Amino acid sequence: MRRRLINSTLAVVLVVIAVFGVSLVIVETRTITSSAHEQVESEAQGLAGIVDSYIVERRPVDAHALSDQLDPGRFARIEVPGQQPVELGEPIGGAVVRGTARSEHGRTVTVEESRSTVTDEVGRTLVVVGAVALLAVVAAVLLAVRQANRLASPLTDLAETAERLGSGDPRPRHKRYGVPELDRVADVLDSSAERIGRMLTAERRLAADASHQLRTPLTALSMRLEEITVADDLETVREEATIALTQVERLTDVVQRLLTNSRDPRTGSAVTFDVDEVVKQQVEEWRPAYRSAGRPIVRSGKHGIRAVGTPGAVAQVLATLVENALMHGGGTVALRTRVTGNQAVIEVTDEGPGVPADLGNRIFERAISGRNSTGIGLAVARDLAEADGGRLELLQGRPPVFALFLSRTAPEPQDHPETVR
Template sequence: MRRRLIQSTLAVVLVVIAVFGVSLVLVETRTISNSAQERVDSEALRLASIVDSRLLGAQTVDADVLRDQVAPGQYAVIGIPGQKPIEVGAKPAGDVIHSTAKGEQGETVRMEEPRSSVTREVGRTLLIIGLVALLAVVAAVLLAIRQANRLASPLTDLAETAERLGSGDPRPRHKRYGVPELDRVADVLDSSAERIARMLTAERRLAADASHQLRTPLTALSMRLEEITVTDDLDTVKEEANVALTQVERLTDVVERLLTNSRDPRTGSAVSFDLDEVIQQQIAEWRPAYRSAGRAIVSSGKRHLQAVGTPGAVAQVLAALIENSLMHGGGTVALRTRVTGNQAVVEVTDEGPGVPADLGARIFERTISGRNSTGIGLAVARDLAEADGGRLELLQSKPPVFGLFLSRTPPLKKHAEEGPTVR
């Protein structure tokens, strides 16, 4: 591209020089020739006038008198009736420029000048025009190189940016070049980089959330299947199979919820539901794990509370809190329900060491963990709680108390708020 820009610019300059330079040479050559001819004509008339004045004054007219009136390099022949022609100056050799003038006394004056003087002057003019043309070509080449670099370098940068996007590096460069068209391309690439970065972040987040959220249902399902394999009691097998089917349904709900959140983390399906039912389901699900760890899980507080939210999401939030207590807490885990204002609150607490003071409110940030865990569970739980208009808070650090706040007001129907649609 650089070579093409330089070649095209140089070609344009050469064409301009060829067109205007040749015309200028022709005009200057003609002008110099005409000027020389006019000079010789003027000298012939001047010399004739001098001869006239001396003849009228009866003065002597000879070569010695007229020698000072003829410029060096010129040759004059004065013809006076009845006298021998008078020659002044050296007769030029070769081609000459000449002019003849007649006086009032019948005399004639022929003035000659070598054409070589005109040729020298034309040569000097051609040399000046050639130097100007050469300077124009050099300036054009330098300008073309500068312009080519100005256009080619941004294109190289944009190509590198596009290559980085293709290789999985979506960092925008935010670099502009002062050329509207190139800046527009840079804007589009930066916007694409930001969109790709968001998509990659969403994919990584979905993968991390899926691995974390699916682990608990799969573990519970595995425990139920193990119970089936070690028993010969058909009633127990049937009971455990029903529980396993429930776990499969919950696993399906977890997957659907993760996919929904990956598309729009604020898309909820809040309904009014029985909070006791979700709590008892979680206690029944986690009791075998706590029993294996030599610990207990209990519930207390106000019963028969109606809360607003997505039952599956609330179950996942409680599961994350219960699992967090199992991994990092100690002693008995208690789920307490209470009412504050227009909200139903589920508190999850244990008898463990609590949340380290240096974590504090950062406990809900992703990758933040007081122990060697993923640091995802509480962050996902908070997102799930907020998706349906609730919130998850750390109410107390030692002993740890997490509070899930859910609204008790039934959600308004969307169509009722928007009114009828006119089509």
């Protein structure tokens, strides 16, 4: 592209020089030749006038008397009737420029100048025109190179940006070039890079969230199926299978929830639900895992609470907290329900070392973990809680107390404490 721009600019300049340069040379040549003719004719007329004055004054018309009246380098001939012509200067050989004048007393004066003088003047003009043309060509080449670089370099950068986008590097460059059309292309590429970056981030986040969030229900389902394999009583098998089917349904709900949040995290499917059912479900699902670990899981607090939210999402939040308590906590894990103002609160606590003081509420940030885990679970749990208008907080670091706050619908009955092991 650079070569094409330079060649096209140079071609235009050469055409302009050819058209106007040749015309200028022709005009200047004619002007110089015409000026030379006018000069020798003017000198011939002036010399004729001098000859007339000499005749009136009866002075002799000879070469000695008139030698000072002729410009150097020229030759003059004065023809006097009945006498030998009077010659001034040296005769000029070759082509000449001639001017003739006739005096009032019948004398003919001819003045000649070598045409080489005119040729030299035309040559000097050609040199000047050629020098100007050469400067114009050099200036045109420099300008063409500068303009080509100004246009080609941005196009190269834009091509590299497009190639980076195609190779999966969506970082916008925010580079502009001072050319409106190219800046418009750069704006479009940067906007596309930002959109692609957001899409890739959402896809990676969905993959990480799915791998983490599906692990919990799959682990619980696996344990439930293990319970079925070792059960001898048909009634127990049926009960465990029913619970397993419920877990499969919740697993399907988790997948749907993740996909929905990946498209629009503000989309919710909140309904009024019974908090006791969700808490009971989690205790039953995780009891086998806690039994295997030799640890108890209990539920207590206020009963009959109804809250607004998505049951599957609430269950997933509680599952994340219960799993973290199993993996990183210690002692008894308790799920406690209570009411504060117009909100229902579900607290999950254990007797383990808790959350380090330097983390605090940063524990909900992605990639932040106090136990060398992925740091995804609590971040996803908070997103799930906020999607339905709730919130997930760390009320106490040691021992840890996590609380899920949900909006409730109406005043609830009095406390009926109950502990299930």
